[in-house]
Amino acid sequence: MxxxxxxxxxxxxxIMKKCLWQFNSRAWDRKDQNENILKISTLLLCEEHFIxxxxxxxxxWVEAVSLVDAFKNRYPWISALNKTEKKExxxxxxxxxxxxxxxxSLNKELTDPLx
Amino acid sequence: xxxxxxKCSECIPERKMHAVVKGPGEDITMxxxxxxxxxxxxxxxxxxxxxCGAKHVIGTPMKDVIHLSHGPVGCTYDTWQTKRYISDNDNxxxxxxxxxxxxxxxxxxxxEKMLKQNIIEAFKAxxxxxxxxxxxxxxxxxxxxxxNAIADEVMEEMPDVDIFxxxxxxxxxxxxxxxxxxxxxxxxxxxxxxxxxxxxxxxVINYVGEYNIQGDSxxxxxxxxxxxxxxxxxxxxNGSYDDLRAMHRAQLNVLECARSAEYICNELRVRYGTPxxxxxxxxxxxxxxxxxxxxxxxxxxxxAQALIDEETARWKPELDxxxxxxxxxxxxxxxxxxxxxxxxxxxxxxxxxxxxxxxxKFGHQGDMEKxxxxxxEGALAIDDPNELESVEAMLSLKPDIIFTxxxxxxxxxxxxxxxxxxxxxxxxxxxxxxxxxxxxxxxYNAIYSPIHQLSxxxxxxxxxxxxxxxxxxxxxxxxxLAEEVISAGDLRQYSGKYDCVSDLKNKIYPDxxxxxxx
Numbered sequence: 001m002x003x004x005x006x007x008x009x010x011x012x013x014x015i016m017k018k019c020l021w022q023f024n025s026r027a028w029d030r031k032d033q034n035e036n037i038l039k040i041s042t043l044l045l046c047e048e049h050f051i052x053x054x055x056x057x058x059x060x061w062v063e064a065v066s067l068v069d070a071f072k073n074r075y076p077w078i079s080a081l082n083k084t085e086k087k088e089x090x091x092x093x094x095x096x097x098x099x100x101x102x103x104x105s106l107n108k109e110l111t112d113p114l115x
Numbered sequence: 116x117x118x119x120x121x122k123c124s125e126c127i128p129e130r131k132m133h134a135v136v137k138g139p140g141e142d143i144t145m146x147x148x149x150x151x152x153x154x155x156x157x158x159x160x161x162x163x164x165x166x167c168g169a170k171h172v173i174g175t176p177m178k179d180v181i182h183l184s185h186g187p188v189g190c191t192y193d194t195w196q197t198k199r200y201i202s203d204n205d206n207x208x209x210x211x212x213x214x215x216x217x218x219x220x221x222x223x224x225x226x227e228k229m230l231k232q233n234i235i236e237a238f239k240a241x242x243x244x245x246x247x248x249x250x251x252x253x254x255x256x257x258x259x260x261x262x263n264a265i266a267d268e269v270m271e272e273m274p275d276v277d278i279f280x281x282x283x284x285x286x287x288x289x290x291x292x293x294x295x296x297x298x299x300x301x302x303x304x305x306x307x308x309x310x311x312x313x314x315x316x317x318x319v320i321n322y323v324g325e326y327n328i329q330g331d332s333x334x335x336x337x338x339x340x341x342x343x344x345x346x347x348x349x350x351x352x353n354g355s356y357d358d359l360r361a362m363h364r365a366q367l368n369v370l371e372c373a374r375s376a377e378y379i380c381n382e383l384r385v386r387y388g389t390p391x392x393x394x395x396x397x398x399x400x401x402x403x404x405x406x407x408x409x410x411x412x413x414x415x416x417x418x419a420q421a422l423i424d425e426e427t428a429r430w431k432p433e434l435d436x437x438x439x440x441x442x443x444x445x446x447x448x449x450x451x452x453x454x455x456x457x458x459x460x461x462x463x464x465x466x467x468x469x470x471x472x473x474x475x476k477f478g479h480q481g482d483m484e485k486x487x488x489x490x491x492e493g494a495l496a497i498d499d500p501n502e503l504e505s506v507e508a509m510l511s512l513k514p515d516i517i518f519t520x521x522x523x524x525x526x527x528x529x530x531x532x533x534x535x536x537x538x539x540x541x542x543x544x545x546x547x548x549x550x551x552x553x554x555x556x557x558x559y560n561a562i563y564s565p566i567h568q569l570s571x572x573x574x575x576x577x578x579x580x581x582x583x584x585x586x587x588x589x590x591x592x593x594x595x596l597a598e599e600v601i602s603a604g605d606l607r608q609y610s611g612k613y614d615c616v617s618d619l620k621n622k623i624y625p626d627x628x629x630x631x632x633x
Contacts, residue, residue, distance in 0.1 A: 016142075016488040017460045018401070020393040023485050025377060055366065059390040062411045066404060104144035107480040109151070 004092065010075055011093050012100070018070070021063050022101045027110040030101050033060075034094060040064035042090040045071070046083045117146050119495055123503035129155045133498040141492070143484045148498040151479040153289045158501040160290075161523055162476050166190065168291025169283035169298040170250045171198065173375060175209075176326045176351040177359065178202035181237050181244050183213040185230050185262060186252025190214060197521070199539040200326045202353045203333065203620055207244070213237055217254055226255055231265050238269075238276055246356040248279045256284035277356070279306055290477035290499070292374065292452065299378035302359065303386070312361035316345035317631050318413040321365040321383075324376030324453075325396070327352025329543030330616030334550055335371075335396055337619050342410055342418040343627030350376055363387045367412055371396055374452035374482055396546045397454075397554075398461030399427060399434065426548040434465060436606040437555035440592045442467035444562060447512065448490075449497075449505070449519035450537035452478040456485035458518070463491060466555050471512050474500050476520070502526055515562050531570050533561040549611050556609045563588035 015022060021033045036057075041064040043050045052058040071078050081089065102110065117136050124130040135146040154160040163171070166184075171193045175182050184191040194212040202208060215233045217226050234247065249262050266278040283297040320339065325332040332352040339346050347365045348358040362368075368380045368391045380391040392408060395401035403423045410419030446468045448455055455473045462468050473486045474497035487496050495508060505523050509532050517527050517534045524534035535541050535557055545554040561567065565586045572579060593601050600606075612618075 018404075020373070020395070020456075020485070023373075023481055025373075025381075025479075025481055029381075055388060055390045056384075058412055059367075059392050062392065062408045065411060066408050070404075100142060100144060101484070105484070106144060106147040107484055108149075109480055 004089065007075075007077070007089060008093050008096055011071060011089075012096055014070060014074060015067070015097060016100065019063070019067065022097055025109065027102050027105075030110070031098070034097050034101065036060040037063045037067065038090060038094040038097065041067050041071075042087060044068045045078070045086050045090065117141065118148075119497075121504045121507050123507050124158070124501070127155055127157045130158060130501075130504070134500075134504070135487075135496050137487055137490065137492055137494050137496065139492050143487050146487060146496070147480060147483055148496055149480070150475070150483055150498045151289060151292060151477070152499075154499055158499070159503075160476070160499055160501060161505075161520070162289075162499060163291040164253075164285030165283050165287040165291060165294035165297065166250060166252055166285040167193070168288075168294025168375075168477070169281050170248075170294070172291060172326070173295055173298045173351055174248050174250065174281060176200040176202070177248070177354050177356055178204050178206075178208050179244060179246055180208060180356050181211070181213055181241060181247040182208060182250070183215065183234065183237060183247060184250045184252055185215045185226065185255045185260065186217050186250075187254060188214045188216045190250075190252045197539070199329050199543070200352050201330060201616075202327065211241070215255075217252075222254060222258055225258060225260065227260050227265055230255075230260065230262065231269060234265070234269050234278070235273070238273060245276045246278075247276065248281055251280075251282045251284045253285045256282070256286075279356075292477040292479065295375040296378050299376060300382065303362075303379050303382045306360045307362045307383070308360070310357050310360035312347055312358065312364050314345065314347075314364065315629060316343055316627065317629050318342075318344045318415065319347050319365050320344055320367045320369050320409065321348050321350060321362050321389075322346050323350040323368050323370045323380055324372030324374075325349055325352050326372075328538070329540050329545075330619075331396070331544045331546035331550065333616050333619050334544050334547035337622065338406060338422060338547070339409070340622075340624045341422055342406070342415060343625065344409070344413070344415075350379060363389070365389055367392060367409070369394055369409055372453040374478060395457055395461070397457045398465050398551055399431065399548060400465065401457075401461055402546075402548065402551075403427070430548040430552050432606050433552045433609050434555055436608055437552070437559050438465065438467045439596065439600050439603075439606065440559055441555065441562070444468045444515040444558075445471045445513065447472040447474075447509065447514040447517040447519070448486075448537075449474045449500075449517055449523065451476050451520065452482055454518070454537050456482060456489055459486050459489035465551070466558065468558070470494055471514060472497065472508055474498070474505075476500075506530060516558060531567075533564065533567050535561055544616060549615055552609050553611070553615075559592065560588060563591045565591065 024030050037060050040050050045068050052061040117138050118131045119134040119136050120131045133148045135148050137146045191212045191214040195209040215230050262280045266280050281298050283294040287293050332349050336346050348362050368389050370380050370391050370393045383389045394405035406419045410416045448470050452475055455475050470490045472495040473490055475482050518537040520538050527534040541557045544550040
């Protein structure tokens with residue numbers, strides 16, 4: 001358990017310090033970004049295919065490719081995991097990023113009806 | 116919540132929730148100040164107003180436009196002497212500034228007639244310029260002058276001109292950020308979609324939220340052109356009015372400063388389906404990742420990689436020379452909005468400095484989420500600080516340098532803390548690979564300036580070392596360095612030109628043939 005927490009902390013640290021996609025201004029937008037980018041990242045990490053069909057998909061895919069490349073370069077342990085472990089890890093990571101940026105966020109503008 | 120209460124603000128208890136310290140193990144769900152709220156009475160804010168945000172930040176960098184403020188002449192003060200968003204048309208928009216010069220009698224009897232005369236006079240005085248932006252100010256908003264009606268009348272009488280009306284008087288929002296929002300929405304509502312551009316590449320972007328401070332956007336446009344990407348418009352630095360009316364034809368919006376321009380990107384996404392890709396143009400690693408991502412969107416990663424390799428090989432040894440000399444220096448990162456998160460992590464990683472405080476004058480909580488996430492533990496984060504709080508923070512944190520605006524910068528100098536202008540720069544551009552080295556050089560020069568060392572002496576009480584001889588920045592910096600670092604042959608000081616932007620205007624770019632039909 002501690003091991004997976006430590007691994008997630010490393011991935012979280014990279015995302016929060018190096019990425020911007022998780023910080024769009026509205027809660028619904030952050031949800032879309034987190035869901036799509038981390039879903040595609042999981043596929044790529046597991047060597048599964050993803051073909052972007054729309055311009056929006058292409059943006060998600062670009063962010064995902066960049067993220068997975070960084071994860072593999074910085075954290076070699078990630079390539080040694082099997083598919084199931086990778087999927088579990090990415091699911092937990094998404095939960096954590098959703099908490100930091102949406103459900104646990106103290107940013108009052110996320111839910112401002114006038115914003 | 117690890118709030119920080121300034122002693123000087125104990126009499127304004129609400130201020131406590133506007134400052135936090137990021138403690139060990141804390142994240143943004145535990146440490147986040149309030150933000151983008153009306154300044155609390157009693158706190159003298161360093162913010163600008165919503166008119167300033169609309170005109171002086173977003174509007175005026177548009178280069179081929181008469182920018183006319185409908186108000187007292189003082190409202191149009193900020194121009195060539197305070198702003199540094201240059202342009203490649205001889206800085207027209209900085210050299211000339213216009214106001215309708217509203218006086219007391221106009222407040223009583225109305226100023227519309229005078230405004231119309233002024234608009235026509237301005238167009239006649241500059242017959243080559245056919246575009247104008249009119250900015251509402253507090254006084255003319257309160258008397259209810261109908262600028263749209265006047266603009267329509269003039270456009271009917273002068274069919275070759277086009278006028279954009281920006282209705283963002285100073286009181287329209289807690290800070291200049293309110294003005295950013297207003298002008299973004301007004302531009303897409305009133306102007307985008309009116310011009311059909313000539314598409315010259317298979318890969319077409321709008322570069323959004325970039326204001327060409329000392330040439331930043333020209334540097335980035337150079338990178339995009341080298342990759343064969345057409346920059347259809349730049350919102351708004353060095354941007355052309357008519358190019359910006361054609362924003363709807365880009366395939367991708369590349370967004371730099373989300374704080375000032377995400378609104379128009381979000382609207383372009385909804386109205387035209389153009390996606391938004393947020394990038395970081397500062398720092399070698401973030402910039403390289405950003406260029407790679409833009410290129411990947413179009414499937415031309417090889418072009419990006421060639422550029423990244425070339426630029427990194429040319430400039431990295433110079434960045435590292437400064438990094439060796441800046442390691443461990445304490446920095447207060449106190450800009451207006453977006454630079455707090457653009458720089459918070461990368462200056463630590465690539466220049467070795469320690470960011471001990473971040474603040475934002477007009478940023479929203481979203482900016483603080485990014486900034487606090489990116490800075491290291493122990494940093495003090497402040498929203499909308501007042502001058503006394505800034506002084507208290509500098510006296511207690513003892514930074515080696517602060518990056519901020521002109522007004523707080525002058526305060527810093529008085530207590531002998533060197534400052535660099537985070538808004539308008541010192542010797543920019545600071546964007547791009549060479550620009551990042553220029554930033555490092557400016558930091559080095561500020562910290563190690565012999566004049567700054569002298570200023571630390573108080574002639575009323577300190578003994579003045581008259582026996583000391585001549586010193587240079589290099590001598591001061593080298594005093595703390597190991598011999599192998601001083602003599603490292605693979606590192607070198609900045610070797611670029613004084614002006615690294617002008618030559619870009621005449622540069623010839625590779626001819627990547629367009630293959631798709633319009």
